[in-house]
Amino acid sequence: MIENRRPAVLLVLAAALTLVGCAPDGLSGTTDDATPSAVTSTPTPTAAETPSTPSFIASGSAADNLPLFTQVVQAVWAGPDRAAGRAYVDGLVSAGFDKTQMQLTPDETTIGNPAESIEFSVRWGEDCLVGQVGPSTGDPVTTVLPGLASGGCLLGQTRAIDW
Numbered sequence: 355m356i357e358n359r360r361p362a363v364l365l366v367l368a369a370a371l372t373l374v375g376c377a378p379d380g381l382s383g384t385t386d387d388a389t390p391s392a393v394t395s396t397p398t399p400t401a402a403e404t405p406s407t408p409s410f411i412a413s414g415s416a417a418d419n420l421p422l423f424t425q426v427v428q429a430v431w432a433g434p435d436r437a438a439g440r441a442y443v444d445g446l447v448s449a450g451f452d453k454t455q456m457q458l459t460p461d462e463t464t465i466g467n468p469a470e471s472i473e474f475s476v477r478w479g480e481d482c483l484v485g486q487v488g489p490s491t492g493d494p495v496t497t498v499l500p501g502l503a504s505g506g507c508l509l510g511q512t513r514a515i516d517w
Contacts, residue, residue: 410450482507
């Protein structure tokens with residue numbers, strides 16, 4: 355019989371603790387000469403309720419700037435110039451990234467067909483922000499990778515960023 359009462363006792367105890375936790379400080383009881391004051395609280399928004407907009411962090415790391423890099427890449431990918439490497443470079447420059455630290459692969463193959471993927475990067479100290487887009491990639495891919503000893507980020511043929 356005692357075992358059957360245990361769940362009921364725990365339920366009553368939990369309810370009592372919940373009610374005690376709801377009483378504002380200083381209002382657990384009142385006397386004739388004390389008037390309880392109104393207690394107001396403003397709920398604090400959670401991270402899910404307050405979306406943050408990525409911003410350029412000049413003094414930050416490559417990882418700190420990856421959210422902005424990713425946002426720019428996704429915005430260009432969603433637009434009409436999704437297969438144009440220049441659009442990614444221009445978008446990143448507009449967001450604050452240094453064009454002189456960028457590398458970009460060609461938009462076309464050596465025989466003039468659209469490239470299966472385009473890679474672009476921004477050197478950031480010892481690291482690189484790297485993006486890849488194209489039909490063979492599916493959704494855009496962005497990441498932070500270690501920089502190459504040569505000072506660049508991408509292996510293979512890259513094109514001049516001369517505009």
